Amino acid sequence: MNINKPFILSLLCILAISTCLITACGTSNTESAKTSLDSDAICKEIIEAGAFADTLNIIDSSYSDMTIGINTDSFTNAVIYTGSGATAEELSIIQVAEAKNTDYIISKLQTHIANQANAYGGYKPEEVDKINNAIIKKTDCYVILCVASDNAKALDIIDKYFK
Amino acid sequence: MKFKDYLQIGFVIIFILFVPICLMIYSRSEKVALLENKTSESFIAPSFLAQIGQTEEETSETEPETTESETTTPEVTEDYTLPDDNSRIYITDYRFKNVDTSYFDDAVFIGNSRLQGFVLYSKIPDLTAYTYVGMSVNSYFTKASFTINGVQMTAAKALENTEFSKVYLKFGINEIGWTSVSQFTDAYAKVVEHVFSCNPNATVFVQSVLPVSKEAIAADSSLSKEKIEAFNHGLQEMAGKYGACFLDVYSVFVNEEGYMPHEYSFDGVHLNVASVQHWLEYLLSHGVER
Numbered sequence: 358m359n360i361n362k363p364f365i366l367s368l369l370c371i372l373a374i375s376t377c378l379i380t381a382c383g384t385s386n387t388e389s390a391k392t393s394l395d396s397d398a399i400c401k402e403i404i405e406a407g408a409f410a411d412t413l414n415i416i417d418s419s420y421s422d423m424t425i426g427i428n429t430d431s432f433t434n435a436v437i438y439t440g441s442g443a444t445a446e447e448l449s450i451i452q453v454a455e456a457k458n459t460d461y462i463i464s465k466l467q468t469h470i471a472n473q474a475n476a477y478g479g480y481k482p483e484e485v486d487k488i489n490n491a492i493i494k495k496t497d498c499y500v501i502l503c504v505a506s507d508n509a510k511a512l513d514i515i516d517k518y519f520k
Numbered sequence: 521m522k523f524k525d526y527l528q529i530g531f532v533i534i535f536i537l538f539v540p541i542c543l544m545i546y547s548r549s550e551k552v553a554l555l556e557n558k559t560s561e562s563f564i565a566p567s568f569l570a571q572i573g574q575t576e577e578e579t580s581e582t583e584p585e586t587t588e589s590e591t592t593t594p595e596v597t598e599d600y601t602l603p604d605d606n607s608r609i610y611i612t613d614y615r616f617k618n619v620d621t622s623y624f625d626d627a628v629f630i631g632n633s634r635l636q637g638f639v640l641y642s643k644i645p646d647l648t649a650y651t652y653v654g655m656s657v658n659s660y661f662t663k664a665s666f667t668i669n670g671v672q673m674t675a676a677k678a679l680e681n682t683e684f685s686k687v688y689l690k691f692g693i694n695e696i697g698w699t700s701v702s703q704f705t706d707a708y709a710k711v712v713e714h715v716f717s718c719n720p721n722a723t724v725f726v727q728s729v730l731p732v733s734k735e736a737i738a739a740d741s742s743l744s745k746e747k748i749e750a751f752n753h754g755l756q757e758m759a760g761k762y763g764a765c766f767l768d769v770y771s772v773f774v775n776e777e778g779y780m781p782h783e784y785s786f787d788g789v790h791l792n793v794a795s796v797q798h799w800l801e802y803l804l805s806h807g808v809e810r
Binding site: 411412414416417419420422423424439440441442443444445472473476477479480 | 633634636637639640641643645646649651652653654665667694785786787789790791792793
């Protein structure tokens with residue numbers, strides 16, 4: 358069998374380079390994903406830890422603009438839980454393509470939190486303290502927002518993943 | 521291997537990688553442009569920066585200055601004047617039919633947190649909705665809480681920028697403390713008139729105020745089952761007068777004593793996920809024949 362060695366070597370080189378590019382975080386070749394989180398599992402872990410007084414329910418991420426004030430084209434994945442409306446409690450983990458995009462997500466979440474404080478201030482003032490103590494943390498390509506009734510329980514979980 | 525073999529390898533690699541690399545660079549520059557566009561509208565409150573371990577200076581490069589409207593929900597203070605409308609056909613006798621969820625494709629849902637719960641929990645994707653916690657028939661015209669094409673606007677203005685054939689309205693629980701029923705229904709009528717001014721041929725559904733639980737009334741003195749009943753009576757009259765379709769969703773969730781059963785809700789006011797499905801079933805059995 359006549360094997361063209363240079364051709365085979367070329368293919369191997371291309372494969373190696375492609376693998377490096379594909380496994381990078383998004384399209385950046387200067388930043389790479391150091392962390393891969395299971396957002397669904399983390400959210401469930403926080404909820405099961407008893408951090409919330411309300412019953413949180415998962416929401417279709419197509420409603421991200423309504424629920425957290427972030428357009429769907431700003432993230433690659435979002436797991437969003439909201440309360441029934443009885444409380445301001447909520448939990449979201451947003452994943453973006455590149456770590457530097459988390460700053461934009463955080464800024465939108467700050468705006469959302471400010472709006473929530475404004476809305477609940479004239480509606481259920483007892484919820485405003487929870488909102489003002491909202492937990493927002495980031496790690497690599499992920500941002501978490503948590504408005505809980507028991508921040509200590511929430512942070513026990515969150516700190517494991519968002520250092 | 522000979523020199524020409526190495527040369528051959530080099531050419532093949534460069535040729536095959538050239539196109540994807542160009543595409544990556546192009547895609548990256550587009551994303552950066554998009555991000556810069558978006559960050560120009562964003563804002564980070566200094567009080568939150570400490571929480572995320574950043575200083576204002578650190579974020580200033582990526583988060584330029586923005587207008588105040590992006591960070592707050594300003595009240596719109598100018599008077600709203602309803603346009604003259606003589607083109608509308610008043611319908612007072614609606615006939616219902618069963619429909620599927622595609623019936624909502626050209627519908628807009630407007631209202632308070634109870635309706636927001638319906639939108640989020642009914643599991644129907646891509647409903648058009650202008651809802652927020654604390655929304656009232658007055659703030660429909662005054663509170664700029666919705667962003668369309670980068671512009672923050674009231675629900676009224678948002679609706680003017682939306683194509684629709686049906687509107688589902690839901691107000692009342694945030695107005696329950698108002699002094700009289702007519703004060704509520706008069707203000708509600710302005711919303712209905714505004715919707716018809718946007719589309720005279722639209723079907724406007726006025727959904728009744730849902731009941732609350734006995735426990736919720738005990739915990740909040742502003743709540744009253746008699747007031748809710750009076751509001752609903754007033755809404756039915758108002759809807760008939762203005763040619764809107766009154767939907768008695770209240771009847772789905774009320775028990776013999778006039779309260780919402782405890783199991784329907786976490787707090788006796790806002791419906792849980794399971795109960796929202798009853799609401800959805802009611803709406804699906806109350807499509808309107810035109």
